[in-house]
Amino acid sequence: MSFYFAQLLTGLANASSLFLIACGLSIIFGVTRIVNFAHGSLFMLGAYIAYSVVTRLDAGVFGFWFGMLAAALAVGLVGLAMEFLILRRLYRAPELFQLVATFGLVLVIQDVALAIWGAADLLGPRAPGLARAVRIFGEPIPQYDLALIGIGPLVLAGIWLLFHRTRWGILVRAATQDRDMVGALGVNQNWLFSAAFFLGAALAGLGGALQIPREAVSLQMDLNVIAEAFVVVVIGGMGSVAGAFVAAVLISVLNAFAVLVFPQISIVLPFVVMAVVLVLRPHGLFGKPGSGHGAPGEPEAPLRHMSGRGRMALAALVLAMLASPAVAGDFTLILLVDLLVAMLFAASLHFLMGVGGMVSFGHAAFFGIGAYGAALAVKTLGLGMGGAMLAGPLAGALGALVFGWFCVRLSGVYLAMLTLAAAQIVWGITFQWQDVTGGDDGILGVWPAPWASSDTAYFYLAAAICLGGIWALRRVVHSPFGYLLRGGRDSPVRAEAIGLDLRRHQWAGFTLAGTLAGLAGTVFAFSKGSVFPDVLGIAQSVDGLIMVLLGGIHALAGPLLGAGVFVLIEDWVSRLDFWRFIFGAIILAVVLLAPDGLAGGLERLRRLLRRTTGGGAAR
Amino acid sequence: MLEVTDLHARYGGAHILGGVKLTVAGGEVVALLGRNGAGKTTTIKSIMGLVRQISGSVRYEGRELLGRPPHVICRAGIGYVPEERRIFADLTVAENLEVGRRPTREGAPHWSVAHLYELFPNLAERRRNQGKQLSGGEQQMLTIARTLMGNPRLVLLDEPSEGIAPVIVEQMARVIAELKREGLSVLLSEQNLHFARLVSDRAYIIETGQVRYEGDFADLDARPEVSEQFLAV
Structure with missing residues (x-):
């Protein structure tokens, strides 16, 4: 007693x-x-x-x-x-x-x-006078x-x-x-x-x-x-x-x-x-639904299809990337694979947040589940790379299906916190369950199949998967399902009033985002040859959030831009002393200079340039 | 006292106000009439600095207020009573009044808590109750009392008669008369023509974001086609 x-x-x-x-x-x-x-x-x-x-x-x-x-x-x-x-x-x-x-x-x-x-x-x-025990x-x-x-x-x-x-x-x-x-x-x-x-x-x-x-x-x-x-x-x-x-x-x-x-x-x-x-209790023990007057409500402009010039620029960028193995060294290729993985991960988080209006502080959960799913498929089930590459996203989908059921019942910060909880639970289990996941030691030896094992071959495989995933997401955004999610984001009440089962659609959207995050995790696992609990950690979730928010949440190109800038800057600064300080300072500078994200900042810059070069040149 | 000219307001892509022009003189009660969605509430919110995308001019006692934050506009002497009442639900009646308290102002009547409890006896009884425990009518009285705690010279009243019982509407009319007697100016938005006629000196009629009519009520009554065109539903 x-x-x-x-x-x-x-x-x-x-x-x-x-x-x-x-x-x-x-x-x-x-x-x-x-x-x-x-x-x-x-x-x-x-x-x-x-x-x-x-x-x-x-x-x-x-x-x-x-x-x-x-x-x-x-x-x-x-x-x-x-x-x-x-x-x-x-x-x-x-x-x-x-x-x-x-x-x-x-x-x-x-x-x-x-x-x-x-x-x-x-x-x-010790505290003086209180250093002993009674x-x-x-x-x-x-x-x-x-x-x-x-x-x-x-x-x-x-x-x-x-x-x-x-x-x-x-x-x-x-x-x-x-x-x-x-x-x-x-x-x-x-x-x-x-x-x-x-x-x-x-x-x-x-x-x-x-x-x-x-x-x-x-x-x-x-x-x-x-x-x-x-x-x-x-x-x-x-x-x-x-x-x-x-x-x-x-x-x-x-x-x-x-x-x-x-x-x-x-x-x-x-x-x-x-x-x-x-x-x-969706608002905590003593919480109340936030008043509608809390946040400044600026209605979001509808997404537009990309202009012809934009498509061409994008195609040129993709082609340049695909041509890079001809000139680039192995390190660059590895960096490019990281970039592709980050882009798909960020795009899936953006789909959840920017399109679905469901903010997630724990998106790494599905990235990590995908990575561990693939690794376990190889190590425990003895599947080859092909099977593992199906198992990864499938695991991500399953995880998102389960957690999504809980999460779509909430909204706003509470939803975000529940996703954080989900990620921490998965992380905790992975960390503790030595026998299956290897705990802190992770799972080693997750290598691609022989035909894809060269850096160049794996780069093309990763490019095909990640760009394919991003393309699929864009299609979904512009599909009726995407309209529905955006409608639900802007006004849940009105969406339900016209007879939509918003929760089910959000659940489906959540699962799709989890699947693609799992796919990104799978590509990541095979590119590194190993997985550790870090892939499920808060830091990984935060990286995704920075990419999406820094890139600009109101534009489809935002997460891609954010991921690109993030990976390149991180690659550059992480070799320096006090890189965290530099990186943090860069983030703060960007935030202060472009409070609408990189995509918004670039858009404003473009308009400014147009104005200074004279309206005649523009149109 | 208040001079609004060429006031434009937008929400995102939607153009809500297209050049509203109106004035309120000292000691005057002016009604802003119009149908649902005509732009009455947006006009009042724009004057109060609560709409972000606005242009034009809002001059108050010779001072340009457009683009200033709401607290500066309040401190200049304009009190705001919102449409949805927006009582602080978890605060008591007395605490709600405390939030509105501002120092005395030269040229404006000073409202003490005691004075307001005299004017609104219901609130005095319920001073220790939380805002959310009040009835709709009591909440409406509390928003007005809370705004008066700021000792304004001009009060913006957004749809004071909306959604409250007829007996409270009568009380509301008495309160507005009392404000006028104290020398305050009032700009009120209203859909209820009968109520507006009871309390105001003049009226503006607003439709699709523009002022379509201005005049006194005798003139308005002499031209039934005007209220038919802009107010009938």
Whole structure:
């Protein structure tokens, strides 16, 4: 009995730090509607800054707690700078575009932390005065855990007072419901947004700082915590602070007991809980359907068929690519295969998001399922490359069929989060299930058939498959099924009012996108000769999102352009020191210069050039 | 006081307003009449800075407001009461009023919470209730009270009589009369000709994004063909 009580206390202590980071995320989303992927980075910065302050000051009780608060304040200022310098410029950009900026910030902050604090893990000091354990029912409980258990509810109470007893808090709650109306009542939203960012970032910083007596400070803290923080926010209901608290306790306590029964479960448990909650309550425990006045609604212009000149340019590009083996070396061919795979992957994600209106934060799930499906077909079933190349996309389709059934029941950010959960569950299973998937060691020796084993032959095979897949997607977009999906994206209510079974069509669209992502994963697996759990990871999903959003979500050429630029830049910068910083900075620069994506930016550039060269030349 | 000229507005590809021209003088109640979809709400939203693709001119007390963000327009002295009410559903009545509170303004009547509770006794009783617990009529009163907390000199009222019970419509007419007595100017959009005649000094009729008629109600009544052409359904 006492052992279980101790386990409960550990769970509650974990809940406190999870709550701190999640409630900051929730506040920021509630007010600004920005899904802040860089929130984990703020958490990590809090830990590093607290480490530096506490180890420099002599570590008395005062020094320790001063360090905690100083770290929170410093990270709050970093968040303020992020909002003020970058995100503020993007509020009028299409929804989700700010997401790309936060990805860029994740990369930049990674390398800034690396430059300042180095790559080695840093072991922080124990909290003075709380360094020992007390016995409760005979079990040793760290005093610091007890302190944490107290801090969580204390912060919750503080935020409650702030939100209900101050004018600023009332404005924040009002803006969470209808920020345009708050603006029309004379409130300058910019200040409200800045303040929300400061508060949210400071809470993340405090959460990170409070971790230093418990775990080593490392450069992996940011992405390790972000997925779980999202889960907590979503379970609680986006924008609900009390919900975040309940969800943090639920997840942490469940986890503390579940590991006793099934030690491997901790990787996937939060995501399973989230999936269950979202299926039962599509807006989380305390969330509400977002008001229609949240996002700036700019109707999307209809897609046009490509002009004759555009077709010719595209054909020329494809021909040039196909002719490249004549002149290019092996490295270039390998890079081109990567490019083709990225293009198909991005096109399938764009089909889901841009055409179907279903935002996915976990599209890597189907890419990875395809890659593993193909690899397992070769290794376990003993199929040849041909069979494996069917098995891969089939596996992707099956995965998308299953997850899609759950996902199309939701919309907006909740749908995106459920896809993230799906990807993390698949990743967790792959990572843990040593016997079948090889776990962390992956599956090696997935080579193409002899006839396709030369770089040139495989390049042509990959080109045929990937370009074929992209072509098929374009056909679907311009088919009645594509019209239907776009209609559903623009107005689900109207689509259903005219008698369409939107969910079924979205399910079909989801499955198609998963199939083609699986196909991309298959081509990828054979090009590398091996698969590792990374192909299912958050980073892979994020890469896809960057390609689609950076390329421009409103144009069919967007994802192709985005994938091309992404792969080429990554290939170039990843050889440099601090490449993450450079890459992140490039992403931020593009985001600020072309808030409608590369495709939109190029279009504007073209119009500008036309105007300056004189209207006569144009027409 | 308010002078709108050549106001154009678009939503995406759709041209909603094609050169609206209207004026509101100090202390005047002006009705903007027209059928569903004629452009009444878009006109009001455009004045308030809530429509992105607009051109033309919105001058208020000699100052150009077109292209300014809504909070600047509100601070200049224009209050906005939206059509769909847009109460903050999770906030209490008192908190809803707090969101609208602005400092006192020279040349405009000052509305305190106590004063507003006097004007809207229902709200006083329900001050601790959340917005979503109010009836439609109470919500309508709350949006007006919330806007008055900003001490405006001109109030834009979008379809105040829409979707509320007749007894509340009467109360609404009394409130508008009270605003006029306090010296406020009002621009209200309305489909209900009877209600508009009850409360306003003058009327504009808008159809397919353009003003087709302007005049007082005596003149409008003398020309039944006008209301037949632009208002009958």
